[in-house]
Amino acid sequence: SAILYQGLRSSSALLIDSAVRRNSISRPSLLELTEDWNNKEMSFNENARPFLTLHVGQAGVQIGNAIWELLCLEHNVQKSGLAKPDCPSNGFYDAMFLRNQNGHFMPRSIFLDTDPTCIDEIRVGPYRELFSTRQLLSDSADSGFNYMRGRRDFRRNLLPEAVERFRWLSEKSDVTPTAFLVHSTGGGTGSGLSVSYLEELRSEFDSRLQVLELSVSSGNSGLQSTCELVNSMLYSYESKDYTSLSFSVTNSAMFNLCRSGLSLYGGATFAHLNRMLAMCFSNLTVMERFPGTMMCNIANICSNVLPFKQLKHPIVACAPFTAASAVGKERSSAIGITSALMEPDGQLADVDLRQGKHMAGALIYRGAAKTADIEQALLSLRERGRVQFVDWAPSSFKTGLSELPPLAVPDSGIAGLPLSVTLVSNHSAVASLFRGQSTAVRKLVEAGSCFLRSYETSAANGSEAGGGFEDSGSSQSAGHNVGGRGGNIVGLLKEASDHLEGLAQVYSSELPPTPTGQQANSEDSGGPKRIVASPMSRATAAKPRRASLGREALFPIGPSRSGRVQADEESATPGKVASQQSTGSGTDERFGPSQMQELDSPGEEAVGSSEMKPESQYSPVAMQPSQEYGATAFSEKETLTIERSDVSDNMPEGAASPQDSAVTQGQPNHANSWGAKSSRFFLYSDSSSSQDDMLVGTRDGYSYLTYHSSATHSFSFLPANVVNSQVESDAKSELDEALDYESVGSSGAATDSATDLDEIIRDCVPGPMPVLTSVKRMVQKYNEMFAKEG
Numbered sequence: 001s002a003i004l005y006q007g008l009r010s011s012s013a014l015l016i017d018s019a020v021r022r023n024s025i026s027r028p029s030l031l032e033l034t035e036d037w038n039n040k041e042m043s044f045n046e047n048a049r050p051f052l053t054l055h056v057g058q059a060g061v062q063i064g065n066a067i068w069e070l071l072c073l074e075h076n077v078q079k080s081g082l083a084k085p086d087c088p089s090n091g092f093y094d095a096m097f098l099r100n101q102n103g104h105f106m107p108r109s110i111f112l113d114t115d116p117t118c119i120d121e122i123r124v125g126p127y128r129e130l131f132s133t134r135q136l137l138s139d140s141a142d143s144g145f146n147y148m149r150g151r152r153d154f155r156r157n158l159l160p161e162a163v164e165r166f167r168w169l170s171e172k173s174d175v176t177p178t179a180f181l182v183h184s185t186g187g188g189t190g191s192g193l194s195v196s197y198l199e200e201l202r203s204e205f206d207s208r209l210q211v212l213e214l215s216v217s218s219g220n221s222g223l224q225s226t227c228e229l230v231n232s233m234l235y236s237y238e239s240k241d242y243t244s245l246s247f248s249v250t251n252s253a254m255f256n257l258c259r260s261g262l263s264l265y266g267g268a269t270f271a272h273l274n275r276m277l278a279m280c281f282s283n284l285t286v287m288e289r290f291p292g293t294m295m296c297n298i299a300n301i302c303s304n305v306l307p308f309k310q311l312k313h314p315i316v317a318c319a320p321f322t323a324a325s326a327v328g329k330e331r332s333s334a335i336g337i338t339s340a341l342m343e344p345d346g347q348l349a350d351v352d353l354r355q356g357k358h359m360a361g362a363l364i365y366r367g368a369a370k371t372a373d374i375e376q377a378l379l380s381l382r383e384r385g386r387v388q389f390v391d392w393a394p395s396s397f398k399t400g401l402s403e404l405p406p407l408a409v410p411d412s413g414i415a416g417l418p419l420s421v422t423l424v425s426n427h428s429a430v431a432s433l434f435r436g437q438s439t440a441v442r443k444l445v446e447a448g449s450c451f452l453r454s455y456e457t458s459a460a461n462g463s464e465a466g467g468g469f470e471d472s473g474s475s476q477s478a479g480h481n482v483g484g485r486g487g488n489i490v491g492l493l494k495e496a497s498d499h500l501e502g503l504a505q506v507y508s509s510e511l512p513p514t515p516t517g518q519q520a521n522s523e524d525s526g527g528p529k530r531i532v533a534s535p536m537s538r539a540t541a542a543k544p545r546r547a548s549l550g551r552e553a554l555f556p557i558g559p560s561r562s563g564r565v566q567a568d569e570e571s572a573t574p575g576k577v578a579s580q581q582s583t584g585s586g587t588d589e590r591f592g593p594s595q596m597q598e599l600d601s602p603g604e605e606a607v608g609s610s611e612m613k614p615e616s617q618y619s620p621v622a623m624q625p626s627q628e629y630g631a632t633a634f635s636e637k638e639t640l641t642i643e644r645s646d647v648s649d650n651m652p653e654g655a656a657s658p659q660d661s662a663v664t665q666g667q668p669n670h671a672n673s674w675g676a677k678s679s680r681f682f683l684y685s686d687s688s689s690s691q692d693d694m695l696v697g698t699r700d701g702y703s704y705l706t707y708h709s710s711a712t713h714s715f716s717f718l719p720a721n722v723v724n725s726q727v728e729s730d731a732k733s734e735l736d737e738a739l740d741y742e743s744v745g746s747s748g749a750a751t752d753s754a755t756d757l758d759e760i761i762r763d764c765v766p767g768p769m770p771v772l773t774s775v776k777r778m779v780q781k782y783n784e785m786f787a788k789e790g
């Protein structure tokens, strides 16, 4: 049958080809036909959002050149922008290219630099016809390696034009594209101008714009100049609210890789590094552009690799990199290349994957691998103890497979191979990167270094030359008031250092994080639209319950579903709770109480704030995240006093008071709860809401997603680590209420639950939403159980 298949395949290709020669069918239909034929069993997400790459600063522009050189090769686009003759443009080019009526392909990208040199090279270089001049923007002088200058000096001239170009390009597609920023954080332009650009784009497009980034820095072990260190720190701090996924790589690690993989001892240049980065970029986006037998596109990466929103710094690694001269000697099996990924000298950043654990990860294979080979490779990794996952995450990688093998630019010195793999992993070892930077800057600040004074002076001089210190007025976060704090680099650096130290602690603790300033303040910066109020706070007008679908027949009602949980008074006191949390978790203060107080301040415009109960009454705030699932995760002190009076009307008949049941200790404040432990989230419902909406946010250390529908019940999702075994059994006992979810379709409030969820999430969530997958999985699961139970 294999021979028959191949025979049919090639004869159909011949037939199509001769039809094209006779002009009886056009090229596009040829494409459709061959793709249809070739991709019979492949999935392909044509509805994916297109990308718009932003190449900022010298490194960004040079890496951009390498990226577009490779993408053109993969899509059969010539330097002139036309498809290669007799070789139609390949794959789903829409994700990356625009095409006009004459068949000219134009990259969806913007090149932006303060210094004109690198952009001039494109203007006169071999790819000059590929780009429109409107995509290439430069000024007359660089930022002098000074973040402040990049941040402020080009606001008047360069920035408005860059925003206008972004609008121009984004209007060419139906949906706002996903921005993919490529830059180095060490230079003044790559760091400062990038933040200003993102800030302007955010105010222009607000939360519709999702930003991913590929950031290059020198690396902790590399020769990082003091300026670069300071620029990187300031960039990390000030950009934290604007990006939703950040791939960080370091030049020092890539130079190592050149030595070990490409055997370039001393001969490696930025050109090699940029080509490696281009291959990495291509691998990350391959699923957006080519069909695959197993899908793992950027959206999948976001939902599988980012268990929590602030853990958005996955490491990325690709294997193998082989010198063109050494082809044939490389590791070519799926097992070989997968284990090469985990080796210390196989990384694109200075991290050692042996020091720490994976929290979540994805592997994207390209080329001639079979699903069984991949399974075998993963099994072998596990058996040999090469990968370790944290206890609270599922211990496996999301995998993707695209049949397009990795290509390499001819004469680049790097070989195109039949098979490659790319790892994207949220790994605790990334803490070392943040900690290294934070410690170095803290030392610098503590030493009262005169370097910082000269840095300030340089910033001031630059801004005089470039039009004076001006506060754009659009800056939002504390550190962004650059005009007002023009000279106060030290203050900003302290904040930045605290921020990175906090992030390092969250990563190195290998625990689910407590909330960060990022998330709590995200409303200001166009993040999630609203900070979620606990569903219990919204409990006012009781709605009629939906008719039971036979719960009693299916599951007995659990005793702990209603009533009052007796609690330890200490932990019920917000102040004490907060202090417990800050000391207990050992995280930065910004992740702790102050943040909560901010949320709870009277003027806070949280949704449903007028109805909100005091924190201690409903929130799982006192429950420490633990590496353990289940009831053991909570000590007595960590239980809560939960006033249930507000929802007592909704108590189902026969529900026992929780005093009767010791097991309710540790149960979150669910008056009316049902739920199930999925990989990461607990789902419970609240039938008392009176509004239609969905809220996403973080509060008290837990990510929430609540969906309220006036016509049906409401749903909330909590991380599984606040779920104990009793709650889980309640979940079963309340399963039929979950089935109400399925009935949303017939309620008139929403026509189709899945579509509705999708839509609402898309509207509410600016960035990738890890919860989304959990939501979908859970809905799917309930639907399946519903079908099974009849």
Ligand SMILES: Nc1nc2c(ncn2[C@@H]2O[C@H](COP(=O)(O)OP(=O)(O)OP(=O)(O)O)[C@@H](O)[C@H]2O)c(=O)[nH]1
Residues within 6 Å of the ligand: 056, 057, 058, 059, 060, 062, 063, 113, 114, 115, 142, 143, 144, 145, 146, 184, 185, 186, 187, 188, 189, 190, 191, 216, 217, 218, 228, 251, 270, 271, 273, 274
């Ligand atoms: N991987 C890679 N790194 C580069 C490249 N060019 C510069 N770098 C690194 O980027 C950092 C300097 O950033 P640049 O991009 O040169 O500077 P810039 O952003 O243009 O900022 P200004 O020069 O201050 O205007 C240093 O760490 C360099 O090692 C490149 O082509 N590839």
